[in-house]
Amino acid sequence: MSGTQPRADARRNRENLVRVAREVFAESGTDASLRDIARRAGVGIGTLYRHFPTREDLLGAALSTGLGALREEAHRGLGEQSPGEALFAWMETFASRSSVWCGVPGSVMEALHGGRPAVQAAFTDVIEAVADLLARAQREGTVRGDVDAEDVITAASALGWVSEKCGPAYTARLLAVVRDGLGVPRDGSAPRPLPAAPGLGAPPPAGTP
Amino acid sequence: MSGTQPRADARRNRENLVRVAREVFAESGTDASLRDIARRAGVGIGTLYRHFPTREDLLGAALSTGLGALREEAHRGLGEQSPGEALFAWMETFASRSSVWCGVPGSVMEALHGGRPAVQAAFTDVIEAVADLLARAQREGTVRGDVDAEDVITAASALGWVSEKCGPAYTARLLAVVRDGLGVPRDGSAPRPLPAAPGLGAPPPAGTP
DNA sequence: GCCATTCCGGAGCGGTGCTCCGTATATTTC
DNA sequence: GAAATATACGGAGCACCGCTCCGGAATGGC
Numbered sequence: 001m002s003g004t005q006p007r008a009d010a011r012r013n014r015e016n017l018v019r020v021a022r023e024v025f026a027e028s029g030t031d032a033s034l035r036d037i038a039r040r041a042g043v044g045i046g047t048l049y050r051h052f053p054t055r056e057d058l059l060g061a062a063l064s065t066g067l068g069a070l071r072e073e074a075h076r077g078l079g080e081q082s083p084g085e086a087l088f089a090w091m092e093t094f095a096s097r098s099s100v101w102c103g104v105p106g107s108v109m110e111a112l113h114g115g116r117p118a119v120q121a122a123f124t125d126v127i128e129a130v131a132d133l134l135a136r137a138q139r140e141g142t143v144r145g146d147v148d149a150e151d152v153i154t155a156a157s158a159l160g161w162v163s164e165k166c167g168p169a170y171t172a173r174l175l176a177v178v179r180d181g182l183g184v185p186r187d188g189s190a191p192r193p194l195p196a197a198p199g200l201g202a203p204p205p206a207g208t209p
Numbered sequence: 210m211s212g213t214q215p216r217a218d219a220r221r222n223r224e225n226l227v228r229v230a231r232e233v234f235a236e237s238g239t240d241a242s243l244r245d246i247a248r249r250a251g252v253g254i255g256t257l258y259r260h261f262p263t264r265e266d267l268l269g270a271a272l273s274t275g276l277g278a279l280r281e282e283a284h285r286g287l288g289e290q291s292p293g294e295a296l297f298a299w300m301e302t303f304a305s306r307s308s309v310w311c312g313v314p315g316s317v318m319e320a321l322h323g324g325r326p327a328v329q330a331a332f333t334d335v336i337e338a339v340a341d342l343l344a345r346a347q348r349e350g351t352v353r354g355d356v357d358a359e360d361v362i363t364a365a366s367a368l369g370w371v372s373e374k375c376g377p378a379y380t381a382r383l384l385a386v387v388r389d390g391l392g393v394p395r396d397g398s399a400p401r402p403l404p405a406a407p408g409l410g411a412p413p414p415a416g417t418p
Numbered sequence: 419g420c421c422a423t424t425c426c427g428g429a430g431c432g433g434t435g436c437t438c439c440g441t442a443t444a445t446t447t448c
Numbered sequence: 449g450a451a452a453t454a455t456a457c458g459g460a461g462c463a464c465c466g467c468t469c470c471g472g473a474a475t476g477g478c
Contacts, residue, residue, distance in 0.1 A: 010457090033433085033434065034434085044458035046436095046437085046439095047458070158370060177387060181390030182386055185394070216423090216425065218426080252427085254467085255428070258466090
């Protein structure tokens, strides 16, 4: 047998599982039944668990393609509008998209703060794209200089959570508030300084199971 | 038997259940095992379900006392500082408290947008107190006039969610951002208008189970 | 003391996440 | 082509979950 090549049926089943998982997670949320996913993929439950030992592994695989689109969105927006506009447009896209997707807000928060490697890997490109967008907006002078990419993504995730909970109307209002808060004061003065940021990978609060 | 008075053991069991539920929800989150709560309260699972037919009923009962304290916090802050300061202090209290409590952010969002009556009732006083605080802050000129109490509570809930997910440090940074966004521009000009607010009790987005 | 009312407890149902191992299939080797 | 072997599959099984239902125990008025 030639090295590390997986068997044909294994590969087929894996792709099937990811495709079905994306559908089911979008329909029923992040805590959908894994048995159900296996059933709808025409596969035994054991097969699902061999390919994806953890729910997070499956979620990470299901997310990765959608996240690719999200990253491209960040890059595309950059060509058509100012960096600041592109950043806020991206936040809106993220927030609205994540309520349709599969529990992205919770996942991205875990990925940012010591979550499972599978999900973390899926977000790496997105984080880089946002950091780039933010840096340009700050050089442009539209966004205050003391916020970092984690702030932006955390805020976007929180807005996605709001969108999940009570729909897009409140999300749009809060996005407008956050936007004003992230911007520099109109009179050109320095904004009230932000509290110190913890380093990335900081442990989540105690008591989080 | 005299009218509607409950039996002594029923009353005792009910109080026990609420007390234990508060502990367990705080320890293990909103989706803790109800069987476990019943066990730790020295009570059968049937008893729990008779007193609280729904998980939300139990959650609402467990929340109500803590929410009373939260409402008083809003009133007390009003005496010692300006309405604007009191409002933001309250938001911070709510956000930090809710991560220690039992999944308050999710509950308050449900309460605001057509959630279970049990939880909704527990929040009524808090919502009123916040609306009062906000109105004063707006008359004072510290907070922009086009935000409403639902915006404030939604934002505070989102911050509580962030606090649950990644600890108080990021929460403090985002609170500062939101604070600047809620304030009036320093040059006294009118802020960029917010998108229209939906009426209270607006239905949550489709597909929410 | 008795008795009607109220309340309790846990067995039981269908579901879940996750593990484990006998079996079937794909691939290589002859 | 057939045989051999590594690889992957499937589902029974375990412990737990939410929730229902009903026989039996506790309670309080008489």
